[in-house]
Amino acid sequence: xxxxxxxxxxxxxxxxxxxxxxxxxxxxxxxxxxxxxxxxxxxxxxxxxxxxxxxxxxxxxxxxxxxxxxxxxxxxxxxxxxxxxxxxxxxxxxxxxxxxxxxxxxxxxxxxxxxxxxxxxxxxxxxxxxxxxxxxxxxxxxxxxxxxxxxxxxxxxxxxxxxxxxxxxxxxxxxxxxxxxxxxx
Ligand SMILES: C[S@@+](CC[C@H](N)C(=O)[O-])C[C@H]1O[C@@H](n2cnc3c(N)ncnc32)[C@H](O)[C@@H]1O
Numbered sequence: 226x227x228x229x230x231x232x233x234x235x236x237x238x239x240x241x242x243x244x245x246x247x248x249x250x251x252x253x254x255x256x257x258x259x260x261x262x263x264x265x266x267x268x269x270x271x272x273x274x275x276x277x278x279x280x281x282x283x284x285x286x287x288x289x290x291x292x293x294x295x296x297x298x299x300x301x302x303x304x305x306x307x308x309x310x311x312x313x314x315x316x317x318x319x320x321x322x323x324x325x326x327x328x329x330x331x332x333x334x335x336x337x338x339x340x341x342x343x344x345x346x347x348x349x350x351x352x353x354x355x356x357x358x359x360x361x362x363x364x365x366x367x368x369x370x371x372x373x374x375x376x377x378x379x380x381x382x383x384x385x386x387x388x389x390x391x392x393x394x395x396x397x398x399x400x401x402x403x404x405x406x407x408x409x410x
Contacts, residue, residue: 226343226391231274235301238275248277250285254332257361258289266331269294271320271352272338276306279313282334294330296323321347325355336365340392346401353405362407370394 231238239245258266266289270279273295283293294314297303303315318324321344333356342348352362369375369388378385393401402409 227387228343229341231297231299232301235275235299235305238302238305239277245277248281251278251282251334251363253361253363254282254286254334257332261331261359263331264290266291267294267329267357268292269296269325269330269333269355271296271333271335272341273297273306273315274299274302274336274338276309276313276315278334278336279306280309283310283313294325296320321351323351323355327354328357329355331357331360333360333362334365335363337367339364339366340369340388345393349401349405353407362402364398366392368395 254268268282268291270276270282270293273279274297276295279293279295292314293310293312294316295303295306295310296316296318297306298317298319300317303317306313306315316324320342333352335352339345339348356362369385369392372378373385378388399409
């Protein structure tokens with residue numbers, strides 16, 4: 226499987242206006258808070274990159290008692306995140322071995338990263354372990370199997386074949402999440 230070292234592009238990552246504009250108020254987090262009244266919430270942005278999601282949600286959820294966390298494999302992506310957000314627990318680690326207690330998080334956001342994980346089964350085991358019972362794991366990504374005519378694949382057909390190797394399709398994602406006793410929406 227092809228791997229990408231995001232440290233090589235960390236300085237350019239935030240130049241993509243589409244990525245920045247598409248991040249909206251996280252209604253799923255709002256719903257979780259609404260349905261689970263607690264004095265404090267623990268929220269993890271898994272593979273947080275340069276902190277784009279964290280920066281926006283911290284502003285949107287100002288006034289809620291949330292402890293924000295970000296984890297990423299790349300030092301340079303994390304150092305970009307560190308310039309953007311304050312009072313966030315940023316950690317450099319691999320998803321397959323996260324330095325957190327079991328059942329720590331109420332809500333785990335995971336944006337555009339799952340296809341990068343070389344051991345996806347172990348990543349899901351870890352995600353399940355650190356998620357509180359009844360918590361939410363929100364995986365957000367492109368569904369590349371549904372978009373063979375995407376312009377990127379039109380110009381770079383080899384990218385399509387590389388992506389087929391690293392993206393799980395919806396059926397596999399559904400099966401693997403269900404196997405771990407997660408209710409899939
Ligand atoms: C496309 S970027 C997405 C960043 C951010 N979530 C966003 O939406 O802008 C993918 C991120 O996954 C991280 N990543 C890749 N493999 C990882 C792993 N095994 N454990 C943790 N993070 C990883 C990369 O360092 C990179 O920051």
